[in-house]
Amino acid sequence: MSDRKGMAMPTHHVSEDLLLAYAAGTCSEAEALLVATHLTLCPTCRERAMEYESLGGALLDEMPVETVGDDLLESVFARLDDPAPREADRPDSRSRRESASVAPRAERPDGILLPRPLQTYLDADLDGLPWASLKRGIDQYPLAVSGGPARAKLLRLRSGVAVPAHTHAGTELTLVLAGGFSDDRGHFVRGDVAFADEDVDHRPVADEGEDCLCLTVLDAPLRLTGTFGRLLNPFLRF
Ligand SMILES: [Zn+2]
Known part of the structure; x- marks a missing residue:
C-alpha cells in the first residue's frame, strides 16, 4: 500500500493501549504528540482512534456528570466488543482530531514533510x-x-x-x-x-x-x- 506521495504505509503501529489512552485523553503530552504525529501518517490507526473517540463521546453523553471519571476508560474497554457503536460518525470538534487528520504541511526546504502536530x-x-x-x-x-x-x-x-x-x-x-x-x-x-x-x-x-x-x-x-x-x-x- 502507498499514500498519495508514493510512500509506504506504516507497518509498525502504536499499541492498542496507547491509542485508547490517547482517545481517552489520559496519556502524557509527550505520548499524545507521538500518537497524533503517527496518526497523520497512518490511516489505520487514525480510523481506530476516531472509533475510540466516538465511543468515549457517546459514553460521556449518556452518563450523569458525577459518574464520569476514572470509570470512563473501563467503560470504553467494556464497549469495545459492542458490534454497533452508537453515533459512530457524530460530528466532533475536538481539535486533536483535526490536527491528526489534516495533511502534512507543504514540503520544507530540507525536503522532509513534518506532520502538523x-x-x-x-x-x-x-x-x-x-x-x-x-x-x-x-x-x-x-x-x-x-x-x-x-x-x-x-x-x-x-x-x-x-x-x-x-x-x-x-x-x-x-x-x-x-x-x-x-x-x-x-x-x-x-x-x-x-x-x-x-x-x-x-x-x-x-x-x-x-x-x-x-x-x-x-x-x-x-x-x-x-x-x-x-x-x-x-x-x-x-
Ligand atoms: Zn498505525
Missing part, C-alpha cells in the same frame, strides 16, 4: 534548530512538552550511523519521520513506531543513503550497555 513544537526549520551532538553522527533536540514525566525529543542519525547499544529503565517509543533504521526487531521507515522497554537491548542502525529523523518519547533514561555506552552514560541527557 510536531510543527507546533518547532520555532525553526530543522537545520535552524539548536541540535546537541550526542556523539559523532547523532544529534538530539529536546521538545518542550509538559504535563507528565515523559520526555520527547527529535533524534537525527546520519546515514549509516549506529546508536550505541542500550536498554531502557522504562519505555521508549520511536516514530520515524524520515529515512529509516534497523535493529534486531526489524526495519522501521517513515510513519513506523518502534516500542522498546527494559527487555529490549538494541543497537539501531540508520539506513544508508539518507539521514534518519525520529521523534522519541522516553519515560525514563536510557541505559547504555556497550563498552562505549558505559563511558557515554553520564553524558546522555534524559
Whole structure:
C-alpha cells in the first residue's frame, strides 16, 4: 500500500493501549504528540482512534456528570466488543482530531514533510534548530512538552550511523519521520513506531543513503550497555 506521495504505509503501529489512552485523553503530552504525529501518517490507526473517540463521546453523553471519571476508560474497554457503536460518525470538534487528520504541511526546504502536530513544537526549520551532538553522527533536540514525566525529543542519525547499544529503565517509543533504521526487531521507515522497554537491548542502525529523523518519547533514561555506552552514560541527557 502507498499514500498519495508514493510512500509506504506504516507497518509498525502504536499499541492498542496507547491509542485508547490517547482517545481517552489520559496519556502524557509527550505520548499524545507521538500518537497524533503517527496518526497523520497512518490511516489505520487514525480510523481506530476516531472509533475510540466516538465511543468515549457517546459514553460521556449518556452518563450523569458525577459518574464520569476514572470509570470512563473501563467503560470504553467494556464497549469495545459492542458490534454497533452508537453515533459512530457524530460530528466532533475536538481539535486533536483535526490536527491528526489534516495533511502534512507543504514540503520544507530540507525536503522532509513534518506532520502538523510536531510543527507546533518547532520555532525553526530543522537545520535552524539548536541540535546537541550526542556523539559523532547523532544529534538530539529536546521538545518542550509538559504535563507528565515523559520526555520527547527529535533524534537525527546520519546515514549509516549506529546508536550505541542500550536498554531502557522504562519505555521508549520511536516514530520515524524520515529515512529509516534497523535493529534486531526489524526495519522501521517513515510513519513506523518502534516500542522498546527494559527487555529490549538494541543497537539501531540508520539506513544508508539518507539521514534518519525520529521523534522519541522516553519515560525514563536510557541505559547504555556497550563498552562505549558505559563511558557515554553520564553524558546522555534524559
Ligand atoms: Zn498505525
